[in-house]
Amino acid sequence: MNIKSTFVAGAMLASAIAPSLAADLPSTKSPATPVIPAFFIFSDTSLSYHYEWNAREPGIRGAIQKHVVSLTHADAWAYGSNFFNIDFLKSNSKDPAAGPLGTTDGAFEVYGFFRSTLSLNALSGSKAFALGGIIKDIAIEYGADANTKNTAFAPQKRDVVIGPQIQFNVPGYLNVGFLLYKEWNHNGITAPALSNVEFKPALNIDVTYMFPLTFTGLPLSVNGYFEYVTPKGRDGFGVQTTYEIHTENHLTLDLGAVVAKKPKTVDLWIGHRYWQNKFGNNNKLIANKDATENQFLVGLTWHMF
DSSP: OGGGGTTHHHHTHHHHHHHHHHHHOOSEEETTEEOOOOSEEEEEEEEEEEEEEEEOOTTOOSOEEEEEEEEEEEEEETTEEEEEEEEEEEEOTTSBOSSSTTOOOBOEEEEEEEEEEEEHHHHHTSSTTOBTTTEEEEEEEEEEEEEEEOSSSOOOOEEEEEEEEEEEOSSSEEEEEEEEEEEEEEOTTSOGGGOEEEOOOEEEEEEEEEEEOGGGTSSEEEEEEEEEEOOOSBOTTSOBOOOEEEEEEEEEEEHHHHHHSOTTSEEEEEEEEEEESGGGOOTTSGGGTTOOEEEEEEEEEEEOO
16 A cells, blocks of 8 residues: 555546536637547656655564655546556565565565546536535545565455545645445465455545645645545454554655746655554554554656656
């Protein structure tokens, strides 16, 4: 789930602007010169890098350092939005890859996920889901995650989510999703017959936001997300999982606009991540003492096209 550190909130801008931009698309330039609107109202593909000084993994004592490269795509169309991200994470030897005892090779992980929304206003061709000037729209949010990591534990996380997302009428955007969460995973440490784990359905409350800081006179914004996942049953060791809180907040500067007068090309950002009971592991248990992560982050994002 480190993937979410790479601008989940920023990418969900697509869902915030899609309905309003769709209404403004021209159908014709003149009776003699038809204009075919672009399928995507908004599209952005970016490459990011950040370094983690104080990452944590349940069952490993102490800080882990990681290099993280992320490929991200976000778009909006007439009926909603799409977001896709894939992270490539390389740990230091504190988080070892599977191999001979005493190996110094750090683990390598690939984690991908997507989220999409469908606007109920757009689907109904009305403003029925814009309520009281406070709620701009209600959408159906759905998606999935998948990962692989070459450790002895050999996780193979697979999950799906679906549920309503409320989109508030604010500068920038503020979206709150109430999602049904279902996960399957793998535990390479237990007996082969017990290695594939199916968790119980859980509730995932997902908040994403972005607010422009125009009053500063700089191309600054604050963006981030907050996630709460309820307990999802027993893990591969038979231990009851607990609630999970995962939040990250970024202060983002449009560096391209400041340095080269080329906005939306390169971003510089600083942020903070707090992840309590990581992956549902109870931090109060002795074996999971490092299941809570608390660290600052610095990163660069290049908007390729």
